[in-house]
Amino acid sequence: MKDLGIFRQLHHVCIVVRDVEKAVTFYESAGVGPWKDFPPMDAYELNGYNREAFLQMRYKFATLDNVQIQLCQPGQGDTPQRRFLDARGEGVFHLGFTVDSVDAAQQQGIDAGLPLLGSGRLDDRSGFTYFNTADRGAGVTLEVRQASANASKGIKS
Template sequence: MIPLFRQLHHVCVVVADLDRAVAYYESVGIGPWFDYPKGGAYAEYDVPNAEASAAMRYKCADLDNVQLQLCEPSELDSPQRRFLDEFGEGVYHLGFETPDLARAEELGRGAGLGIVARGRRADGSGFCYFDTRAGAGVTLEVRKTQV
């Protein structure tokens, strides 16, 4: 059995103003920041609103032990936009690396976890956001990094 949530890859914080947030984090010594690498096209892509997903802005900083991601959702309807509107800025999801995304998704479904969004590239890389906010307090994601 592949452990689903063992290797933390990143923490994603939803923010209202990406440039302001990056400036603040830099002022306290966190950075450097880079644009989120969107990667290649997805062979499978099931998200609540593809246009809203494409319009989100991300910045990332690689720390010694984990990546920090900042996400500014557009005004279009998305889970991240709804989170920001309801709760304000804060941790939206925890992303965990997995060696086998298909197996991790299968294990999550087998454990009764619903899926919020998912995407898979031809090489097996991609992501799967589970519907865990009510129980975990945050959305839990599994991902396989594109090689």
């Protein structure tokens, strides 16, 4: 596959865990942190996600000097994160890349033959798209994300 240009600016690594508090305790003991809770994610318009299951996921993040680390504890509902945890156990679920336009980046990925796994958009069209790449030789899911213009108001994407 040619370089699409959408997977060039790494923003974060997301690790799926069974117990987010236990994971935070471990990472803090190793000097990784501080950890913050994600803001409520109920403002997203979702595609490919069961809304109730999506809202059950617990996320925490630590912004380091060069990258953000995210921890995700899936709820019991059906989400790609829950399916990953059940099938593979704890580990890196996705790499998140910053793009200028998540809609344009999503279309580039589709045009290149990357199947969609799921997406979410806020009212300002910022948000995220996960591509179903884990079993295509990538080993992990690849995500493109565009930060919300409202990030300073506590809304994250």
